[in-house]
Amino acid sequence: xxxxxxxxxxxxxxxxxxxxxxxxxxFEVQRGEVLGLLGPNGAGKTTTxxxxxxxxxxxxxxxxxxxxxxxxxxxxxxxxxxxxxxxPRPFDALTVNEHMLFSARMYRIExxxxxxxxxxxxxxxSSQRDTLGxxxxxxxxxxxxxxxxxxxxxRVMLLDEPLTGLDPRGIRSARAAIAAAAAEGCAVVLSxxxxxxxxxxxxxxxxxxxxxxxxxxxxxxxRALQGEGxxxxxxxxxxxxxxxxxxxxxx
Amino acid sequence: MHSGLSLLARLxxxxxxxxxxxxxxTPRDFLLIVFGAGMALAWVAALVVGGMNGGAAVEIGExxxxxxxxxxxxxxxxxxxxxxxxxxxxxxxxxxxxxxxPVSRGDILRYRLRSAIxxxxxxxxxxGIVLGQRMPQPIYAWPIAASWVLCSPxxxxxxxxxxxxxxxxxxxWAQRVPTxxxxxxxxxxxxxxxxxxxxxxxxxxxxVLDLSGFLNHRFVAVVALPLTPWVRGLTATSPGxxxxxxxxxxxxxxxxxxxxxxxxxxxxxxxxxxxxxLAKRRARVQAGGSVSALELRPGSVGLRAPxxxxxxPVGSVIWMRSTExxxxxxxxxxxxxxxxxLVVSMAVILVPDVLAGSVMVxxxxxxxxxxxxRTDLRGDLERLAQHKAxxxxxxxxxxxxxxxxxxxxxxxxxxxxxxxxxLVGGLTGLPVHMAIGLFALPLSLLWFxxxxxxxxxxxxxxxxxxxxSLQSMGRLLLHSMMSLxxxxxxxxxxxxxxxxxxxxxxxxxxxxxxxxxxxxxxxFFVLVARGGGWALGRFDPSGLVQ
Numbered sequence: 001x002x003x004x005x006x007x008x009x010x011x012x013x014x015x016x017x018x019x020x021x022x023x024x025x026x027f028e029v030q031r032g033e034v035l036g037l038l039g040p041n042g043a044g045k046t047t048t049x050x051x052x053x054x055x056x057x058x059x060x061x062x063x064x065x066x067x068x069x070x071x072x073x074x075x076x077x078x079x080x081x082x083x084x085x086x087x088p089r090p091f092d093a094l095t096v097n098e099h100m101l102f103s104a105r106m107y108r109i110e111x112x113x114x115x116x117x118x119x120x121x122x123x124x125x126s127s128q129r130d131t132l133g134x135x136x137x138x139x140x141x142x143x144x145x146x147x148x149x150x151x152x153x154x155r156v157m158l159l160d161e162p163l164t165g166l167d168p169r170g171i172r173s174a175r176a177a178i179a180a181a182a183a184e185g186c187a188v189v190l191s192x193x194x195x196x197x198x199x200x201x202x203x204x205x206x207x208x209x210x211x212x213x214x215x216x217x218x219x220x221x222x223r224a225l226q227g228e229g230x231x232x233x234x235x236x237x238x239x240x241x242x243x244x245x246x247x248x249x250x251x
Numbered sequence: 252m253h254s255g256l257s258l259l260a261r262l263x264x265x266x267x268x269x270x271x272x273x274x275x276x277t278p279r280d281f282l283l284i285v286f287g288a289g290m291a292l293a294w295v296a297a298l299v300v301g302g303m304n305g306g307a308a309v310e311i312g313e314x315x316x317x318x319x320x321x322x323x324x325x326x327x328x329x330x331x332x333x334x335x336x337x338x339x340x341x342x343x344x345x346x347x348x349x350x351x352x353p354v355s356r357g358d359i360l361r362y363r364l365r366s367a368i369x370x371x372x373x374x375x376x377x378x379g380i381v382l383g384q385r386m387p388q389p390i391y392a393w394p395i396a397a398s399w400v401l402c403s404p405x406x407x408x409x410x411x412x413x414x415x416x417x418x419x420x421x422x423x424w425a426q427r428v429p430t431x432x433x434x435x436x437x438x439x440x441x442x443x444x445x446x447x448x449x450x451x452x453x454x455x456x457x458x459v460l461d462l463s464g465f466l467n468h469r470f471v472a473v474v475a476l477p478l479t480p481w482v483r484g485l486t487a488t489s490p491g492x493x494x495x496x497x498x499x500x501x502x503x504x505x506x507x508x509x510x511x512x513x514x515x516x517x518x519x520x521x522x523x524x525x526x527x528x529l530a531k532r533r534a535r536v537q538a539g540g541s542v543s544a545l546e547l548r549p550g551s552v553g554l555r556a557p558x559x560x561x562x563x564p565v566g567s568v569i570w571m572r573s574t575e576x577x578x579x580x581x582x583x584x585x586x587x588x589x590x591x592x593l594v595v596s597m598a599v600i601l602v603p604d605v606l607a608g609s610v611m612v613x614x615x616x617x618x619x620x621x622x623x624x625r626t627d628l629r630g631d632l633e634r635l636a637q638h639k640a641x642x643x644x645x646x647x648x649x650x651x652x653x654x655x656x657x658x659x660x661x662x663x664x665x666x667x668x669x670x671x672x673x674l675v676g677g678l679t680g681l682p683v684h685m686a687i688g689l690f691a692l693p694l695s696l697l698w699f700x701x702x703x704x705x706x707x708x709x710x711x712x713x714x715x716x717x718x719x720s721l722q723s724m725g726r727l728l729l730h731s732m733m734s735l736x737x738x739x740x741x742x743x744x745x746x747x748x749x750x751x752x753x754x755x756x757x758x759x760x761x762x763x764x765x766x767x768x769x770x771x772x773x774x775f776f777v778l779v780a781r782g783g784g785w786a787l788g789r790f791d792p793s794g795l796v797q
Contacts, residue, residue, distance in 0.1 A: 016793055047793070055639045056793055079642035089634050092535070093575040095552055105558070105567035106641055132547055134531075 004067060006031045006187035007052070007156045012061035014044075014051050021047040023211040024061070029156070029187040029204075034178065036202030037191040040239050044211035045191045046086060049158045052189070053083035066155040079107060082154035086161040088145035090133030096120065096144055097129040100151055107152040119147040123173060138165040146174055150181065157181060157188045163197055175201060199231045209239050253354045256362040259345075263366075271721070280722055287725025298380045311486055314386050318485040319466050320444040321382055322399055322478040327437040329403040331430045333410030336529060337422065338521025339363055343530045350519060360408070360512045367404035375400035386485050391493035395484035398500045402507060409511040415521040422521075431585070438589050440465075442596055551578040564643045568651035576626050576655055583624065583659075590619040591667045598671055605676050606761075609687045612671050613694065614738075616664040621698050624660055627653045628787070629706045636792040646784030653699045653783075661695035664688075686765055693772040697741065700779035701734045707786035737779075741771040 005028040012025045022044040029035045039045050050056045052063050054074055062069065068076035090099055097116065104112025120126045123143040128136070136144065142165045149157060159178070163171050171194075178201055182188050192198050198205070205222050207215040215222070215238060226234040275281050339360065341349055349359055379397035386392035414421050465471060475482075480503060484496030556573030558566060576583060594616045602608040628635065628649070638648065665688035672684030711726045749764025 050636065050793075053640045055636045057789060057791060075642050075644055078640060081640070083640045085637065089637065091571060091575065091634070093547055093551075093578045094571065098555075098574070102567050102571055105570075106564045106643070108564070130552055132552060134547055 004064075005029060006033075006066055007189065008062075008064040009048075009052065010062040010064075012048065012051055012063065013059045014047050014056060015059060021211050022051065022208075025208070025211070025213060026061075027206055027213070027216060029189060031155075031185045031187055032182050033204065034182045034188045034190055034202045036198035036205045037189055037208070038195070038198060038205060038235060039208035042210075043208040043239075045208055046160055047211075048208070049083065049160050049189065049191060050085075052156075053081060053158055054078050055083070080155040081158060082149035082152050082156070083158045084142075084145045084149050084160060084162050086164065088141050090136060090141055090144055092132065092134035094133050095130050096125055096133075096136070096140075099133065099144055099148060103148040103151050109151060109153065112151070115151055116147075119150050122150075122177065123147045124170065139167060139170060142166055143170060143174075146177065150177060154186060157186055159188065159190045159192075161192055162190070163192060163194050171197070195231050195235060207235070207238060214238060252361045252365070253358040255352070256349075256354060256358055260362060260366060274722060283725035283729070284722045285725075287721045287723075287728060290728050291721075291724065295377065295380060298384060311387055311488070314486045315482060316466055317382070317385060317444055318392075318482045319475060319478065320440050321396070321485075322481045323466075323471075323475055324437045324440040324444060325399060325403050326406065326475075326478065327433055327440070329406040330410060331433040331437065333407035334414065334428050334433075335430045336407075336525045337411045338415040338518040338523075338525045339408070339412070340529050341522060341526045342533075343526070346523070346526050350522070356518065357512050360412075360514075364405060364408055364508060364512065367408070368401055371401055371404055372397075382485070387488045388493065391487045391490075391497070392485045395481060395487075395493075395497050395500055398497075398504055399481045402504050405504065405507045405511055409507065409514065411521075411525075412511065412514045412516050412518060415516045415518040435585070435589075438592075442593050547578055548581075551580070554578050554580065564641065565647050565651045568641075568643070568648060569654055572626060572652060572655040576624070576659060579626070586623045587620060587663050590623055591616055591663060594619060595667050595671045595674075599674055605672070605680060606683070606687075608675060609668050609672055609684055612668050613664060613687055613691055616667050617660060617691065617695050617698050620660040620663060621656075621695070621702055624656045627656045627699060628703045629710075632710055635790060639787070639790070639792070644784065645786075645788040646780055649700075649703065649783035649787050650780055653696075653703050657696045657699035658692065660699070661692035664695060665691035683761070686762075690765060690768060690772075693769060693776065694738070694741075697772050697776050697779065698734065698738060700776055700783055701737050702730070704779055704783040704786050705730045705733060707783065707790045737775070741775050742768060744771055 007029040009028070010026050012022055013020065014022045021042075025044075025048060027035070037045050037048065047056065051058050052065070052070070054070055054077065058071075062071070063077070064070070065077040066080035068080060070077045090096075094102065097120070100116035100120065101112060103109075104116060109115065117126075120129055123146055125140070125143055125147060128140060131140075133141075133144075142162065146162060149159075157178075162178075163174055166174060175197060178188055178190065182201075182203075188201075190198060190201060199219070202219060204218050205215060206213060215225075222231070222234070225238075275284055341359075341363065349362075375397040376393075378400050379393040379395075380389075382396045383389035383392035386396075414424075416422055466475075480496050480499040484493065484500050487493035487496055554574070554577045556570055556577050558570050591612075594612055597615075598608040598611045602611055628638075631638065631652075638652075641648065643651075668688040668691060669681070669684050672680060672688075676684075709726065709730075711723050711730060745764045745768035748767045749760035751760070752758050752763040753760030
């Protein structure tokens with residue numbers, strides 16, 4: 001395997017109705033690395049993830065996933081990616097187990113049945129395996145989306161608020177699963193407002209403000225900038241436009 | 252009514268107008284509103300003019316039959332709604348606020364009933380106009396028919412309140428009432444009534460759907476006795492009769508309203524359940540509507556389609572769609588039967604020509620079922636973002652998504668064509684009907700392809716009465732006209748070549764026409780599939796979710 005990054009984003013630009021949501025964003029994520037994607041509401045995090053997932057057409061820029069160009073080889077790029085949206089919507093008419101089997105076939109996973117059983121166990125969905133998608137709670141839908149993402153053995157995982165709606169036990173399992181996926185060589189982009197979880201999992205941080213990068217660096221670099229305060233205070237100051245801390249962070 | 256609730260009602264109405272205006276951001280949006288409203292007004296105007304010209308020729312006995320059937324069907328539908336949804340329905344944004352507000356339960360009832368009546372008003376006026384045109388004096392019949400439609404939410408609400416007390420004997424009884432059968436019964440009454448409105452002679456002459464015998468039955472006459480003022484008012488021939496019976500109808504409506512808001516029942520428990528269920532259904536309707544909007548029964552989990560195509564992304568999409576249809580099986584069967592039943596009945600009764608009737612079932616049946624069986628991309632609007640992330644090419648995903656619904660529709664319509672042929676002509680001409688029936692498959696594939704491709708270019712979620720509904724109606728009409736134009740492009744060369752062969756070569760032109768139609772449908776389908784794949788690729792879900 002070459003040293004090329006698992007995910008490479010170059011000059012990603014995307015707007016809505018003439019207003020840019022993401023403006024020339026570039027970053028890389030290496031194999032086994034967790035990138036924490038932070039930013040206030042409307043900063044462009046979800047737009048970034050949806051563009052990389054191939055859901056939103058990009059206006060400008062390039063995305064390479066595991067060596068596949070998203071524009072010229074979208075199917076290859078998508079086969080290497082797992083995307084967990086912020087509000088997963090399972091099919092009403094399919095059971096939990098059938099969602100797993102469906103994903104297994106969609107991504108041509110050979111040991112789909114065994115792996116499904118294992119993942120349903122890991123995400124505490126075994127007792128819900130015959131429950132219809134329409135009957136799942138918010139937390140259960142989130143767990144199912146995570147289990148489906150893990151099932152496909154992706155090279156790149158795009159997680160948009162994956163911990164929202166989960167109970168404390170669910171949060172702990174999801175965090176452990178993210179760490180395990182990274183340890184197995186998967187590149188993870190984790191967008192979340194739960195700063196403690198991001199701090200615990202991420203190797204690097206990328207902070208967005210109005211679609212632009214305001215900070216990109218390792219956790220150690222972020223901690224150096226935090227000084228005495230905690231991550232939350234530093235994040236609030238960094239994304240408070242016009243503040244001294246924000247200017248310092250951007251510098 | 253409590254002043255706070257009056258204010259809320261006013262503000263919500265104002266909000267509806269504000270929201271509708273806010274949706275019209277570009278000149279194109281305004282044009283669509285004008286187009287939607289214009290078409291609706293033109294239709295209503297045509298009905299009014301038609302009613303004024305043709306009303307007087309109606310025979311009073313037939314008109315009473317139509318009026319009784321209409322009143323009975325509305326009554327049965329209201330009762331089914333009242334039994335199914337017990338208590339009071341409050342939309343999610345009002346549920347917690349109103350139940351915890353310092354207002355009496357009677358005030359909440361008044362507020363909800365007034366909102367429901369106001370929402371029913373446009374359809375009441377429309378139904379009044381449609382029904383009125385086949386009554387002896389349309390001008391008398393319109394307000395009386397409208398008053399009965401306006402009574403339906405009050406009737407449903409009254410019944411639902413009487414059944415609202417959880418655990419009571421009445422509530423337990425209500426749970427055992429087969430409301431689905433009640434709705435089927437209402438539809439069986441409505442079909443001949445509709446035919447009676449389209450063609451009054453068909454109502455009494457038809458031996459296929461004879462409703463008059465049923466309505467004249469002693470038991471039905473006794474049950475329908477409270478409907479007498481409406482039946483007599485609808486068929487009034489003099490101003491005196493109309494005023495007398497009309498006053499009686501409106502007084503009964505008022506009395507029903509006053510009695511309903513005074514029913515002393517703690518409906519909160521039933522209200523929470525009903526509101527939750529209806530809110531879920533509303534969300535499903537907004538997500539795509541039709542069959543997929545109906546709730547699944549847990550027992551349906553046992554039904555599963557085989558894995559078409561083995562382990563492949565295309566096969567898995569086809570499997571998912573097939574399973575979805577299978578699990579909605581009873582709904583699919585009910586809705587398809589109702590739609591095809593109406594189309595076949597119309598073709599049998601209204602179109603005497605054997606070949607023209609079959610073509611009518613073919614085209615109208617495909618059009619109707621494609622609107623009902625939206626278990627394709629149109630029914631999955633909220634999930635399209637997730638579909639786009641699947642590792643599958645646009646054209647493959649497009650084809651796999653429409654295939655099960657289109658094949659099912661083609662098979663059902665094909666069967667309906669053959670059935671109609673057997674009903675009208677017996678075994679003679681069966682090969683021709685079977686050939687037309689076989690053409691249902693390519694036509695259905697083409698129609699579903701065109702509808703889905705157009706939907707992806709500009710998705711339309713038309714829910715009558717919702718914010719921006721005039722605009723979405725305009726767009727929907729435009730879509731339908733474009734679909735029809737594209738399908739005509741297939742049929743027209745076929746018809747022309749058939750005529751050419753028959754006139755100039757002296758051979759049987761029908762088979763040539765069928766062959767040409769098949770070739771044209773195949774070519775267009777390939778083009779539409781490519782276009783659909785392209786539309787799926789450029790489809791931008793950001794406007795839906797963001």
